[in-house]
Amino acid sequence: MKNVMGLVFANIYDSSLGQLTNKRTQASLPYGGRYRQIDFTLSNMSNAGIRHIGIITQYNYQSLMNHIGSGEEWDLELEENGLEFITPFSSGHPGSFRGKLDAIESATDHLRYAHEDYVILADAAVLCAIDLEEVVKKHIESSRDITVVVTRGIANSKKQLDLAVNLDVNGEITDMAVDYAAPADYLASMGLFVMRRDFLMEKAAEAVAHSRYRLERELILKGWTDAEFTVGAYEFHNVALFNESTDEYFRNNLALIDADTRKSLFREGLTIYTKVRDQVPCYYGEHSEIDNCIVADGCLLLGAAEHSVFFRGVRLSTGAFVKNCVVMANTEIGIGAHLEYCILDKDVKINAGVKLIGTAEHPVILNRGDVV
Amino acid sequence: MNFQKKRSVAMLLAGGQGSRLMVLTENTAKPAVPFGGKYRIIDFPLSNCVNSGIDTVGILTQYQPLELNEYIGNGQPWGLNRSHGGVQVLPPYARSKKSEWYKGTANAIYQNIGFIERYDPENVVILSGDHIYRMDYAKMIRFHEEKDSDVTIAVRKVPMKEASRFGIMNTNPDGSIYEFEEKPKQPKSNNASMGIYVFKWSVLKKFLIDDENDPNSENDFGKNVIPAILNAGHRLFAYDFEGYWKDVGTISSLWEANMELLGIDPAFNLNDGKAKIYARNYALPASFIAAESKNVDCLIAEGCEIYGSIRHSVVSTGCRVGHDAMIEDSVIMPDAIIEDGAIIRNAIIGEGCVVHSGAVIGGTFKDGEDRAISVVGKNHVIEPNQVVKPGEIL
Numbered sequence: 113m114k115n116v117m118g119l120v121f122a123n124i125y126d127s128s129l130g131q132l133t134n135k136r137t138q139a140s141l142p143y144g145g146r147y148r149q150i151d152f153t154l155s156n157m158s159n160a161g162i163r164h165i166g167i168i169t170q171y172n173y174q175s176l177m178n179h180i181g182s183g184e185e186w187d188l189e190l191e192e193n194g195l196e197f198i199t200p201f202s203s204g205h206p207g208s209f210r211g212k213l214d215a216i217e218s219a220t221d222h223l224r225y226a227h228e229d230y231v232i233l234a235d236a237a238v239l240c241a242i243d244l245e246e247v248v249k250k251h252i253e254s255s256r257d258i259t260v261v262v263t264r265g266i267a268n269s270k271k272q273l274d275l276a277v278n279l280d281v282n283g284e285i286t287d288m289a290v291d292y293a294a295p296a297d298y299l300a301s302m303g304l305f306v307m308r309r310d311f312l313m314e315k316a317a318e319a320v321a322h323s324r325y326r327l328e329r330e331l332i333l334k335g336w337t338d339a340e341f342t343v344g345a346y347e348f349h350n351v352a353l354f355n356e357s358t359d360e361y362f363r364n365n366l367a368l369i370d371a372d373t374r375k376s377l378f379r380e381g382l383t384i385y386t387k388v389r390d391q392v393p394c395y396y397g398e399h400s401e402i403d404n405c406i407v408a409d410g411c412l413l414l415g416a417a418e419h420s421v422f423f424r425g426v427r428l429s430t431g432a433f434v435k436n437c438v439v440m441a442n443t444e445i446g447i448g449a450h451l452e453y454c455i456l457d458k459d460v461k462i463n464a465g466v467k468l469i470g471t472a473e474h475p476v477i478l479n480r481g482d483v484v
Numbered sequence: 485m486n487f488q489k490k491r492s493v494a495m496l497l498a499g500g501q502g503s504r505l506m507v508l509t510e511n512t513a514k515p516a517v518p519f520g521g522k523y524r525i526i527d528f529p530l531s532n533c534v535n536s537g538i539d540t541v542g543i544l545t546q547y548q549p550l551e552l553n554e555y556i557g558n559g560q561p562w563g564l565n566r567s568h569g570g571v572q573v574l575p576p577y578a579r580s581k582k583s584e585w586y587k588g589t590a591n592a593i594y595q596n597i598g599f600i601e602r603y604d605p606e607n608v609v610i611l612s613g614d615h616i617y618r619m620d621y622a623k624m625i626r627f628h629e630e631k632d633s634d635v636t637i638a639v640r641k642v643p644m645k646e647a648s649r650f651g652i653m654n655t656n657p658d659g660s661i662y663e664f665e666e667k668p669k670q671p672k673s674n675n676a677s678m679g680i681y682v683f684k685w686s687v688l689k690k691f692l693i694d695d696e697n698d699p700n701s702e703n704d705f706g707k708n709v710i711p712a713i714l715n716a717g718h719r720l721f722a723y724d725f726e727g728y729w730k731d732v733g734t735i736s737s738l739w740e741a742n743m744e745l746l747g748i749d750p751a752f753n754l755n756d757g758k759a760k761i762y763a764r765n766y767a768l769p770a771s772f773i774a775a776e777s778k779n780v781d782c783l784i785a786e787g788c789e790i791y792g793s794i795r796h797s798v799v800s801t802g803c804r805v806g807h808d809a810m811i812e813d814s815v816i817m818p819d820a821i822i823e824d825g826a827i828i829r830n831a832i833i834g835e836g837c838v839v840h841s842g843a844v845i846g847g848t849f850k851d852g853e854d855r856a857i858s859v860v861g862k863n864h865v866i867e868p869n870q871v872v873k874p875g876e877i878l
Binding site for chain 2: 148155184368374377378384385386388392393396397399401403406409410414418422423432453
């Protein structure tokens with residue numbers, strides 16, 4: 113799809129992910145043993161043949177840049193301007209972005225000199241494997257101005273949705289709401305939007321000129337309500353994991369232990385790419401007891417674990433026991449330690465015999481490099 | 485065109501037919517044979533080059549080169565996608581006057597004199613594509629230059645009683661070589677050649693041309709070129725190497741080398757934080773280990789789904805091991821499917837094999853007994869309840 117470019121927002125849910133995004137963007141948050149969240153967004157785009165992606169990021173983006181590099185894992189290094197980082201201050205913008213529209217407006221130069229007719233807007237908080245070529249095809253066929261990708265099963269009257277829609281039997285939008293804990297018959301926006309590039313530039317400029325910065329509320333909802341332009345919905349039927357808060361992030365990591373979720377996320381033809389680390393295969397020791405776990409390369413597992421996710425290079429000592437935990441890269445768990453419901457960020461060291469027990473709703477979270 | 489001079493260029497001999505690896509090399513050049521869960525044999529010398537600061541590597545290949553070519557690609561996984569130098573696969577090709585297969589190891593280099601000359605190197609490092617080891621060639625090159633050596637040959641001590649199986653270098657106290665004996669009946673020393681040579685390019689070039697003009701020569705480094713250089717009175721030195729090294733040219737040595745990766749403190753430890761071995765990585769998710777599985781003293785690479793039990797084995801990327809399947813003392817190469825209830829012991833299962841449920845492959849052996857390793861070649865299908873006997877090769 114040479115005629116489509118991607119624009120990815122890297123920081124949208126930083127504040128609701130608490131200490132996990134203290135020193136990184138939500139987009140570069142590790143996920144599922146060996147990924148960063150943005151891998152899913154970039155891979156979906158790359159698999160659809162998109163070779164021009166702008167990543168909009170405001171702060172904490174060192175880890176993001178380090179992860180993505182030249183973008184060669186996603187074939188983005190092939191073309192001039194294949195991958196662009198768009199940051200405040202880099203293009204005459206006076207300060208941090210006041211909303212997605214503000215960020216898009218500041219990317220005007222990138223958009224103006226692009227040669228693609230269509231733009232896909234995405235954030236890196238919803239993880240899925242989606243055929244974006246199909247989405248764009250349906251968008252063009254529908255002749256709508258904007259297509260919103262939506263999914264069922266997320267709205268539950270509790271979760272605050274950025275954008276929720278209700279559809280009639282023909283898939284036409286009958287209601288639209290923003291920042292709304294919509295009931296279960298609503299479909300949640302996956303933060304994926306398709307529209308023409310010139311349309312986006314024009315609408316963003318107009319909105320920002322009127323101090324309207326919020327994409328969902330002040331462009332899409334307003335335009336649809338005022339019948340200023342047309343909005344269609346594309347319903348996605350596979351697994352979409354919304355990692356917009358710490359407890360969702362925790363739950364959705366452990367969700368990979370379910371075979372159906374794995375199958376839906378890692379599908380033939382929709383490969384998820386990530387940065388290569390060249391670690392050795394995991395070694396399981398003489399007395400290891402690993403049940404229902406996701407395990408990445410480079411681990412040395414000598415103790416016991418149940419229902420947990422191990423990122424690369426974790427060392428689980430003899431006699432240690434880990435249950436319902438998300439253990440990020442290069443963490444060391446000492447002899448006889450006992451951990452339940454914890455998120456251990458990278459490079460954490462748990463000394464011998466330490467016991468830490470959280471709950472499903474409130475996991476214990478340790479910061480990168482913490483020693484306990 | 486003028487190229488910038490390179491101090492050292494490495495030439496990797498990957499052309500061997502690997503006939504002793506039998507079915508594993510039916511459609512695969514030996515250096516492309518999988519090893520250690522996620523590697524291929526060639527990753528070891530290639531990574532050694534990169535870790536030693538050698539950024540120009542020619543790979544000499546002629547048997548079944550397709551898979552190897554694809555694996556090497558542009559050399560990016562090893563950081564060898566350079567604008568000057570990098571890695572190049574060098575098959576025999578039709579030159580203006582004649583075209584011929586590589587007749588021997590020396591002839592393979594002779595046919596690529598043009599490639600080497602482009603970089604105008606001081607030294608040419610000759611490597612073999614079927615050895616598993618980690619080595620800093622830079623140290624060896626430094627030794628070579630300090631000794632003002634014409635040829636430096638890496639050697640390792642082998643037990644005296646085994647010395648007659650190797651090429652033995654007899655040396656003076658200063659390390660200079662006065663005699664080279666290929667598989668001597670009565671060995672005088674136990675310095676076995678590892679098939680790793682550093683040559684002064686000016687010297688090697690002259691002897692390659694002489695060797696080519698000698699109709700009686702077998703065009704082999706060990707048999708012809710090195711003895712000729714020695715007899716001409718040049719400076720040859722032995723470079724002592726200590727550390728893990730294994731020729732994986734046979735089924736049993738390939739199996740053994742895989743087993744030597746196992747344990748908390750294995751004979752060959754790839755996870756000790758020292759020089760990394762790079763491989764072409766495929767985009768696979770982390771592995772899933774089910775509750776009913778029991779994995780003991782084993783390596784399991786990424787992209788696997790493990791429901792069965794694995795003991796003292798290496799399971800490579802992208803494998804599936806079904807419920808109640810049992811794998812012991814075995815090497816499972818990438819993308820193999822081991823169905824429910826299959827039993828695999830003392831075996832090597834090739835890439836992409838499907839072992840249907842209830843099949844039994846291999847057998848058990850007493851300690852100290854010679855293990856007859858069963859081998860199932862690439863992409864083979866073992867039928868339900870089929871029995872593959874110990875030592876049987878399919």
